[in-house]
Amino acid sequence: MNIIAVLKALSNEKRLKILQWLKEPKKNFTSSHCDVETDGVCVGLIEEKIGLSQSTVSQYLMLLQQAGLINTERRGQWTYCKRNEKTIKELIKSLEML
Amino acid sequence: MNIIAVLKALSNEKRLKILQWLKEPKKNFTSSHCDVETDGVCVGLIEEKIGLSQSTVSQYLMLLQQAGLINTERRGQWTYCKRNEKTIKELIKSLEML
DNA sequence: AAAGTATATCGGGATTTTCCGATATGTCAA
DNA sequence: TTGACATATCGGAAAATCCCGATATACTTT
Numbered sequence: 001m002n003i004i005a006v007l008k009a010l011s012n013e014k015r016l017k018i019l020q021w022l023k024e025p026k027k028n029f030t031s032s033h034c035d036v037e038t039d040g041v042c043v044g045l046i047e048e049k050i051g052l053s054q055s056t057v058s059q060y061l062m063l064l065q066q067a068g069l070i071n072t073e074r075r076g077q078w079t080y081c082k083r084n085e086k087t088i089k090e091l092i093k094s095l096e097m098l
Numbered sequence: 099m100n101i102i103a104v105l106k107a108l109s110n111e112k113r114l115k116i117l118q119w120l121k122e123p124k125k126n127f128t129s130s131h132c133d134v135e136t137d138g139v140c141v142g143l144i145e146e147k148i149g150l151s152q153s154t155v156s157q158y159l160m161l162l163q164q165a166g167l168i169n170t171e172r173r174g175q176w177t178y179c180k181r182n183e184k185t186i187k188e189l190i191k192s193l194e195m196l
Numbered sequence: 197a198a199a200g201t202a203t204a205t206c207g208g209g210a211t212t213t214t215c216c217g218a219t220a221t222g223t224c225a226a
Numbered sequence: 227t228t229g230a231c232a233t234a235t236c237g238g239a240a241a242a243t244c245c246c247g248a249t250a251t252a253c254t255t256t
Contacts, residue, residue: 004111011105012244020196043203056245058204077202077253092193098118098186110214141233154215156234175223175232 001068001090009067010091015060018046019069022083033078040073040080099166099188107165108189113158116144117167120181131176138171138178 010016021028025036029045036045047057061081064070068087073080108114119126123134127143134143145155159179162168166185171178 004109004114007105007109007114008243011102011109013102014244016102016105016196023196044201047203052244053246054203055205055247059245062204074203074252079203088193088196092190095186095190095193098114098121106213112214142231145233150214151216152233153217153235157215160234172222172233177233 001087001094003091003094005067006069006087006091009064009069012060014050014052015064017050018060018064019083021046021049022070022081034080039075040082042078042080044078046081099185099192101189101192103165104167104185104189107162107167110158112148112150113162115148116158116162117181119144119147120168120179132178137173138180140176140178142176144179 010019022041025041029036029041029049031042031045034040034042043054043057043061046061047054050057052060061070061072061079065072068084070081071084073082108117120139123139127134127139127147129140129143132138132140141152141155141159144159145152148155150158159168159170159177163170166182168179169182171180
């Protein structure tokens with residue numbers, strides 16, 4: 001875990017929001033073609049909810065992934081996103097030791 | 099606590115380093131005119147150790163203070179800095195709930 | 197094969213961050 | 227009260243971030 005990359009990824013209102021939403025997929029998203037809880041949340045649903053352009057959302061998700069905060073998986077024509085709790089826990093531990 | 103401001107303040111190598119150093123003042127700083135443990139660490143000592151210009155260090159410390167991560171106190175011709183553990187704890191709690 | 201849908205990538209304008217040197221302010225000591 | 231020292235503030239160049247529209251890619255359906 002690169003703590004600076006993680007902190008940078010988190011220090012943006014919109015990206016932090018995405019991560020919050022992904023904590024409770026069922027509460028925050030509804031999909032007709034998958035179960036957001038088990039499959040993950042696809043890019044389009046996030047885009048729709050956050051009010052940013054498709055390209056920006058795609059880039060932000062890439063950034064969150066590179067920081068290790070989410071995992072993405074391509075299945076068919078969709079890319080599903082899930083939180084990566086491991087990195088979040090690591091961050092908290094690092095901050096506790098800080 | 100403004101979590102975005104705190105995360106932004108932390109997401110810089112140099113500022114994170116300063117906060118780390120302030121965790122153990124005695125281990126990281128030596129002053130001839132005060133006790134770094136009880137009085138705090140003055141700006142010049144940080145400047146000397148971090149290898150940034152005086153103005154940059156002053157600005158970074160101001161930023162850390164505005165984020166609530168440190169407290170500064172002017173005494174005579176020196177400004178002493180201490181970590182504000184309260185904000186750090188609040189941040190960790192916020193991230194645990196995130 | 198063509199058209200539609202979902203996502204990724206590219207190029208770039210606007211804004212913010214990084215970091216500096218110059219200068220101002222405040223304090224102490226002679 | 228002058229000069230030395232500690233710190234704060236100002237103005238700005240360079241780099242990074244934010245966010246977009248246009249376009250490319252990939253898959254699905256017809």
